[in-house]
Amino acid sequence: MDILASIPSPSSGEIELGPFPLRGYAVCIILGVFVAVWLGGRRWVARGGRPGTVADVAVWAVPFGLVGGRLYHVVTDYQLYFAEGRDPVDALKIWEGGLGIWGAVAFGALGAWIACRRRGIPLPAYADAVAPALAVAQAIGRWGNWFNQELYGRATDVPWAVEIDNGTHEGTFHPTFLYESLWCLGVAALVIWADRRFRLGHGRAFALYVAGYTAGRFWIEYLRIDEAHEILGLRLNNWTSLLVFLAAVAFIVVSAKRRPGREAVVEPDPDGVKPASDAETLSKDTPAKDTPADGTSGATSGKDAAPDRAADAASDAAGPSGRA
Numbered sequence: 001m002d003i004l005a006s007i008p009s010p011s012s013g014e015i016e017l018g019p020f021p022l023r024g025y026a027v028c029i030i031l032g033v034f035v036a037v038w039l040g041g042r043r044w045v046a047r048g049g050r051p052g053t054v055a056d057v058a059v060w061a062v063p064f065g066l067v068g069g070r071l072y073h074v075v076t077d078y079q080l081y082f083a084e085g086r087d088p089v090d091a092l093k094i095w096e097g098g099l100g101i102w103g104a105v106a107f108g109a110l111g112a113w114i115a116c117r118r119r120g121i122p123l124p125a126y127a128d129a130v131a132p133a134l135a136v137a138q139a140i141g142r143w144g145n146w147f148n149q150e151l152y153g154r155a156t157d158v159p160w161a162v163e164i165d166n167g168t169h170e171g172t173f174h175p176t177f178l179y180e181s182l183w184c185l186g187v188a189a190l191v192i193w194a195d196r197r198f199r200l201g202h203g204r205a206f207a208l209y210v211a212g213y214t215a216g217r218f219w220i221e222y223l224r225i226d227e228a229h230e231i232l233g234l235r236l237n238n239w240t241s242l243l244v245f246l247a248a249v250a251f252i253v254v255s256a257k258r259r260p261g262r263e264a265v266v267e268p269d270p271d272g273v274k275p276a277s278d279a280e281t282l283s284k285d286t287p288a289k290d291t292p293a294d295g296t297s298g299a300t301s302g303k304d305a306a307p308d309r310a311a312d313a314a315s316d317a318a319g320p321s322g323r324a
Contacts (some may be wrong), residue, residue: 005159006172013096013147023095024147032137033062040130047129047269054130060115061108062212068107072100076229076236097148101138101217105210124203125266128195131186131209138213140185144260145177152176174223179262183216201262211248214241217300 014021019115041054046286073278077098081091090096109127116123145151149166153174161172161252190212218241 006173007146007160007178009149009165010147010294015150024243025046025097025144026095029099029141032140033058034136035129038133039136040133043133044126044129047125047263047266049129050270053121053267054126056119057112057115057121057126060111062111064111064145065104065108066094066099068103068110069099069104071098071107072103072256073098076100077227079227096150096297097145097150101140101213101243102237104136106295110303112139120268122263122266124206125201125263127203127263128200128205129266131206132191132195134185135188135191135209135213139181139188142177142181142184153179153226154225169225173225176220176223179220179223180216183220184213187212187216188231199262201238202216202255204255206254207248211245211252214245214248218245252295 010024011022013094015024017026037055037058037059040058041051044054070091080098081087081088081253109123112126115121116126146162149164152162152164152169153176157172157176158174160175160178162175162178164171164173187209188216191205191209194200194208218238221237221241224235231239244314
């Protein structure tokens with residue numbers, strides 16, 4: 001094939017920073033986490049939450065997510081670690097790549113649920129706030145596959161093909177890591193737009209992120225040539241994407257009917273004072289008919305008014321000093 005242009009792969013999976021080499025895969029994952037916490041924190045505060053809450057919950061969600069992602073990868077690709085001639089210890093070498101997004105999201109949600117429950121926060125509201133941030137984190141994390149020269153697609157001569165020479169394949173292939181990275185950025189933009197336009201609540205923004213991601217993952221997975229289990233001619237991740245997509249769409253439809261709108265309060269006050277909802281705030285700020293703006297009743301009885309008039313007269317007689 002005549003190649004007009006291509007994306008070169010790093011000669012090494014490590015980033016040299018003086019005497020401390022860093023695994024490119026790990027750097028991408030860590031950078032994605034930091035960006036997700038920043039963006040999720042901004043969205044959480046905009047929803048009425050407190051600053052720092054997203055980072056506090058992430059302390060639980062991130063470790064759970066890493067463990068879940070690794071477990072899913074090891075279980076579904078067990079032959080890479082437990083087949084004859086393989087070293088099971090390699091299953092612990094997370095820095096060499098191998099995180100399943102399905103396990104990461106599932107276990108990460110479990111960790112987030114534990115943290116939210118401890119703080120009295122509704123998990124659906126938290127999930128809606130961080131949904132586009134998770135998509136951005138995935139977009140950044142996928143570049144770790146580029147450093148490791150893994151998870152690429154079929155051979156191709158398109159100008160954006162990625163060069164691979166990893167001892168297993170050599171040539172130019174579809175950069176599925178790039179496709180998924182760009183797709184995730186598009187999903188993040190879609191969720192942010194839809195959330196502003198339709199004020200999604202009760203987990204629907206998160207469900208939209210899941211539906212959008214799985215729709216893209218289906219066709220991207222179809223391009224990949226790495227070893228994977230197949231069912232009825234489709235890779236396992238294709239079936240997972242399809243089932244999760246249908247579940248997410250069903251959740252959006254049912255949730256919109258049962259619980260329209262979004263949560264009025266997403267985080268309890270640390271002093272135990274429940275924040276007022278929009279309706280309560282409007283009721284307090286809008287004077288009732290025939291009621292003075294200072295909140296006092298306009299129908300004061302004569303019995304109560306007389307002492308007030310006497311007090312006013314005494315104050316006028318006392319003058320500015322307050323003395324007679």
